[in-house]
Amino acid sequence: xxxxxxxxxxxxxxxxxxxxxxxxxxxxxxxxxxxxxxxxxxxxxxxxxxxxxxxxxxxxxxxxxxxxxxxxxxxxxxxxxxxxxxxxxxxxxxxxxxxxxxxxxxxxxxxxxxxxxxxxxxxxxxxxxxxxxxxxxxxxxxxxxxxxxxxxxxxxxxxxxxxxxxxxxxxxxxxxxxxxxxxxxxxxxxxxxxxxxxxxxxxxxxxxxxxxxxxxxxxxxxxxxxxxxxxxxxxxxxxxxxxxxxxxxxxxxxxxxxxxxxxxxxxxxxxxxxxxxxxxxxxxx
Numbered sequence: 001x002x003x004x005x006x007x008x009x010x011x012x013x014x015x016x017x018x019x020x021x022x023x024x025x026x027x028x029x030x031x032x033x034x035x036x037x038x039x040x041x042x043x044x045x046x047x048x049x050x051x052x053x054x055x056x057x058x059x060x061x062x063x064x065x066x067x068x069x070x071x072x073x074x075x076x077x078x079x080x081x082x083x084x085x086x087x088x089x090x091x092x093x094x095x096x097x098x099x100x101x102x103x104x105x106x107x108x109x110x111x112x113x114x115x116x117x118x119x120x121x122x123x124x125x126x127x128x129x130x131x132x133x134x135x136x137x138x139x140x141x142x143x144x145x146x147x148x149x150x151x152x153x154x155x156x157x158x159x160x161x162x163x164x165x166x167x168x169x170x171x172x173x174x175x176x177x178x179x180x181x182x183x184x185x186x187x188x189x190x191x192x193x194x195x196x197x198x199x200x201x202x203x204x205x206x207x208x209x210x211x212x213x214x215x216x217x218x219x220x221x222x223x224x225x226x227x228x229x230x231x232x233x234x235x236x237x238x239x240x241x242x243x244x245x246x247x248x249x250x251x252x253x254x255x256x257x258x259x260x261x262x263x264x265x266x267x268x269x270x271x272x273x274x275x276x277x278x279x280x281x282x283x284x285x
Contacts, residue, residue, distance in 0.1 A: 004227030009073050011215065011222055018215070019166070022208040023158030030154045030204070033121070034147035041140035098274050099217050105272050106210055109174055110232050112266040113206055116181065118240030119260040120146055120196065127253045132189045142193055149200030157205030158212070166209040166216075167273055173206030174267030181261045185254060203264070207233065216276045 006025060014021030043051050094102075124146060125139035134142065153173075161169040177199055184195045214225045248256045 003230035004223045007211065007226035007230065008223045009069070011212075012073070012076070017159065017162050018212045019158030019161040019208050021158070022211050023155050026158075026208060027151055027155045030147070030151035034144055034151045037125075037140040037143040037147065041137045041144075045137060094217065094274060094276065102217055102273055102276075103214065105269050106214055106229070107232065108266055108269050109170065109206070109210060110229065111236055112174060112263045113203055114233055114236035115240040115244075116260050116263045117150075117203065118237050119244050119256060120199070121237075122241040123244065123248060123253055123256065124196070126248075127257060128189075128192070130253055132192075134189070142196070145193060146196040146200045149197040150204040153201040153204035154207060158208035160205065161209040161212065165275075166213040167270065167275065169209040170206050170213070170273070171267070171270050173202055173204075173209070174264055175270065176267075177202040178262070178264040178267070181264050185257045185261055213273070213276065 007022065010021040010025040011018055039052070039055065043054070121143075124143050125136070128134040128139045128142055129136065157169055157173065180195050180199050180202070184192060184199065187195055211226065211229050214229055215222050218225050244256050244260070247259070
């Protein structure tokens, strides 16, 4: 329930830089996920589960900040409604069939991206320990490298999309990462670390672009679109972790990585996305 309204708040506060705003919004969660393996390696493993209570202090700070942000958002929203007079803001006008087709393409891209990410974020440490004999603490550090790259890609994907276009970012992020994912199962340990960094950075740059692209397809339904795509992100990730875990038990973790390596090739469907965000049609009130 948190993400749809927060995504709409980020767009509301963006000043027109919608991709940058979405990236900044998403970077918090990605940065927290990246730091998680370090907390596991240097706090929980040495000192036990009770030590995680120290992290609750960050949660208390976040609660205070969110309370202040909610008050600001309420005030700004009411003020904006009171000031709204005359013509409505310009919006992109697309036929419903084009919007539906584009949403379907974005769903395929989301499936490709988050199923592959599930294979790394959920099973990367086990893959390293089984294939290369890496110690659990070292495997957590390797996972941090991947998640740090994913956070950096998320941060940069939005503003790059603002400058060069969302569709270009989606092309490069999904389809462009395929050569690296296909090479990963055949790499040694140093190359695996390097490839995981590139993969995390490139593939994660797409999400901000996808969310803003979808919002521009339906600019009057920003909350609905945001809820749909954040829900799919979590849903595909959870479903992917379960399905891939079952495959790993039945076959092997290496077989899972060889299979998932080809998922980014689904990025070819980006060709069916319309060009939005550049041409605007004014609608008079």
